[in-house]
Amino acid sequence: MLTQTVDRILDRALEGADLSPEEGVRLLKSDGPMSDFRIRDVADRLRSRQAGETVTYVVNRNINFTNICEQHCSFCAFRRDEGEAGAFWLDTAQILEKAADALRRGATEICMQGGLNPKAKIGGESLPYYVKLAATLKSEFPDLHLHAFSPQEVQFIAREDGCSYETVIAALRDGGVGSMPGTAAEVLDDRVRRVICPEKIDTATWLEIVETAHRLGVPTTSTILCGHVETPEQQIAHLDQLRSLQQKARDRAYPAEITEFIPLPFVGQEAPAPLRRRVGRDQPVLSESLRLTAVARIFLGNWIANHQPSWVKLGLSGATEALKWGCNDIGGTLMEEHITTMAGAQGGTCMTVADLEGAIASINRPICQRDTLYNLLGK
Template structure:
């Protein structure tokens, strides 16, 4: 039985949403039905994590955009001698980290292109270990959230190592968690069009599962709103849920959060732009998908985050009433999505995030990467009542 009211009553009673029922929710077009889905997602958010909205003070650090791959949606990557190519040296990386610390950051999120030249003594892993060790030595207070499953596969391939060996070495050097990026859509039919050179669905899952088994938490993501179908979106969420269930059954933290990444195509290669037919995300589509993600994943992955870079701060704030409970990070700089044509900006101050959260009448709470609170919650300003 897949009537909307039955589905929503069942999830409010604590049952997991079936994939078929998830597709039913995503296919709704009636305004009243979508409102019911939003209210259900918001009720589950309130039940699972409460009213407080969290944020992290962090800095993105993309150390190079030189990349051997040519993903169909990417405006960030460059060839080595191409205009706009960059590769930060150790001094530049430490300067950026020092600036982040001065501005109150507790996290560095570090990812980069797959640069075949990034080696020491002819090997890839020592280069990455030096990046981590240098940051750890100078700024031991920073949590290093670094290197996607795609980067792990690249290092392992270059050096003839297992995924587990690469992850364990990086973890021992100071990496505290892994970004769940490079997932795009976990469906190889989509990946063959969108990013045919990237790792397969099975490899992404294997690497993330290996990280969990080594005790390294990850995040999870979905790149949405391009060529994928509702069925493929739900299949992606089903795989994430299964991974998390497996991790938790073994006593591991697994995935700390789910982040929806709506497609921005303004600077994407022309074939994909023509196929998608628009340059910016459709907010209504993203909000519905975020609500369904809360309904589908929330019992297993309780923290959900919109992307203010992709949706703008107003769109991300609205998402906090569609099942999301975290507004993301300050970022301080952002290259990948901005180079794709996003309009949301590259940096926000903590006070700006707090103001957005308070506009909903909800408390704001700074957190660390693993969702431990930092300091006291910031309560919304008192509103004077008329006499």
Template structure:
């Protein structure tokens, strides 16, 4: 571990340098109030330099098409077995109807993810089923951007059908998928994954699938499940691997569009994990600290940073706009996965609510597309 003073590390960041992992760990380990304030101040200055003052948001609708899942992640309260009470699997007609509702409310994006349901097949093929879903939605609403299927879902389809990740991604892209959510990353530490999600794909596979998507021209987002039992070293190693992905993607037609910190919500998690974490709801101060460090560590390469209002509440998420974040996420319209884990932030926000929160920061607001292209003119606070 380096012993470089914190102000020297922050000066290096303001000079435009990429910090070393040791420097990132030092930032995460800072605890004194004046140190935390200095980190947030630097993160805010870098946000202004890298992303500007305008706070963006997207009008989108979540579509969680099934909660039937073969896996048993220790932090998930969403998944069900097929014969368990509360299990569901939407028909194509219901999915299209939900998309129609989103489009009628102004959505430009459908974010579609679901459980890993072994029965979700057409003629014995998982890929055929997923492509059928995509074609049904894009056939009815060709203008909608489908932000769909995590690397875990890609791995599941490939494993079910005996295909390569590239084959799966290419067919999903051909069917109409426009980008991939960078979820299922949790923390890219196999030590930690063996504890919290032992059945999920390993770190190397997540990285391989995301990099393959970039190579094929499919943009992705990136995430990290933070604030549970990860060490500072594991958290920074996760950010470092995202940074390396983005550096590699310079030669590819697509890249990571944003980083989203996902603070742990443990209210419905199994007792052993809840006990180890020691709380049911996110620690707002620690979450804001992590997001500031993420901006400092990643901002040269991943420009857009977003808090989770579902996990932190809109007020908490708005505080992150003064500590490194430049985007407030989406309207969602319907949210199940985090809410079922015990999150208190809600399941839907209106455009007016998002703009109202941005106005409290005295910053301009602008609706964007999934890929951060402007939809509306910048709305300047009065």
């Protein structure tokens, strides 16, 4: 009976229907190799229909400009207090040096995020610091796309300066920010957030800031931090919030929208002990990650066409497998990844173009480099 129910749901998806949250939960909770086979097959077929056969990647560099942070998220092994061993705050010259190196290595994108450092100010205000950071990078490297500053950072700046989210986002956009990482989403359920990130923005604030970005012409990505204390129901509710956000952007003809979806499996090896003990494992369970990856394609694909795994969290072999479960993009070179690696991820900190292209070639799919907004390069 369960298989028949799953079959009916998957047939509806293949007919082009948007699944209900209840149907999404049913897929996540279905059990057995036959269910896995069918869910994977349908996700792969929908991927082909919605995003095509070509697997893309981006040549980019992460720059985490500081790990000094006022918050204490229970999954984070990256943050430090000022003066603590391992704390850092890059100056402008160091950031420009990293960007120059990225450009020499073929990067088209800089992804820049950092901890919430209360001293990151100019003249006692936060926004001028962040705008100057963006504007300096764009002035020195006008051809690099700046993918920077999460919704949490936007809220932090607005709170520090007593201004609106719209003011912050517009200033960052005008300073050179081309798109916003959809991080700090974690799980868009405040019951979960009270456990894993009680000091972070709540669900409504994350959604408000991302919608404001779309209205102001700033594209965003979207993510979920999965595989810790959340339930299948909460995972699907998160996906439903993202789908509704994308529908709103299109219904209201906003000039920007969500460009991609990325599941980020929890890595707990070096995470603070309370959450690590509660979750009970150090590394992601690949089968669970792949199931959610496939269901996300089925649930979101009509609205968000581009889906990407995290090779940092799953390893390159796991990310390559995810290309068979609904993903059409394998991510970026990153060049230096710190946040997840410090949590104990085993995927590495950097991939070369040859690494990524070799992984894609291993499943016999066409390969193409892209830019941040999924324009194909060299075509």
